[in-house]
Amino acid sequence: MPDFPSVEWFKQAADLLNKSDSFKRLGTCDTQMGIQVGDRYFELDFEAFELAHVTEVDAARMDELDFYLVQSPDAWRAMLDDIRANGLATHEYTLNSLDLRSDTEFALGKDYNRRDAFYRFNxxxxDYFDLTAKLKTTYPAGVA
Structure with missing residues (x-):
């Protein structure tokens, strides 16, 4: 059971996505995105028909990516718990809903043209996050 957040967790989720029919249905995805959970930062590199690389990075790297998603650890857990309970994100917890209803920006990026990848490949x-319903996830202290 991988901890969230961790490289292992994001890689196991990537394996699920890469084995799914998502890319066949939706087409290629080429972007470098980031995930911020508290003071931890992860880079996910999508190349054509796979999520090819997952690495933990420093905060400075976030500004070099196309965009990154930011929520508190508790908000990430609420989203993942909703996905696990329902098999996919319900309305309140979809990435679009989180982006639209957030008091602060959910999808951040220095370059609005590059940040458009969040919307284009949404x-x-x-699908990547919805497939995590199949992962048995544990949460370290601080991710209540």
């Missing part, structure tokens, strides 16, 4: 990212 369903691929949603």
């Amino acid at each position: 369903q691929t990212f949603q």
